[in-house]
Amino acid sequence: GSKVLQVPSALLESPNVTVILKCNHTISSYYTILWYQQSIADTNLKLIGFVFYKNPTVEDQFKEHFEIRGDGEIEASLQLLSGPENSAVYYCAASKTQ
Numbered sequence: 001g002s003k004v005l006q007v008p009s010a011l012l013e014s015p016n017v018t019v020i021l022k023c024n025h026t027i028s029s030y031y032t033i034l035w036y037q038q039s040i041a042d043t044n045l046k047l048i049g050f051v052f053y054k055n056p057t058v059e060d061q062f063k064e065h066f067e068i069r070g071d072g073e074i075e076a077s078l079q080l081l082s083g084p085e086n087s088a089v090y091y092c093a094a095s096k097t098q
Helices: none
Strands: 004-007 018-025 032-039 046-052 055-058 066-071 075-081 088-095
Touching (some): 004 088, 032 066, 032 075, 046 066, 055 066, 075 088
Antiparallel strands (some): 004 018, 018 075, 032 088, 066 075
């Protein structure tokens, strides 16, 4: 069936290392992949950004340390700089619209 897959499922890294998380889906007519952050200090889900078709958008508060690439119809990557401030749970989601 259709599904969303995020890899790696868990990652432990030294500080100041570039980390890339990937997300892909097999849901036809879904054109957007979104990335969320859930930190230990604030358990609310925060939208980092998304890619709609091949157009990435990163929210202002995340622009300094995060980059999103890919194609919302297939696969997207979230690139971030590792460090204590970015230690969190990251979620991706697929959607029809932005």
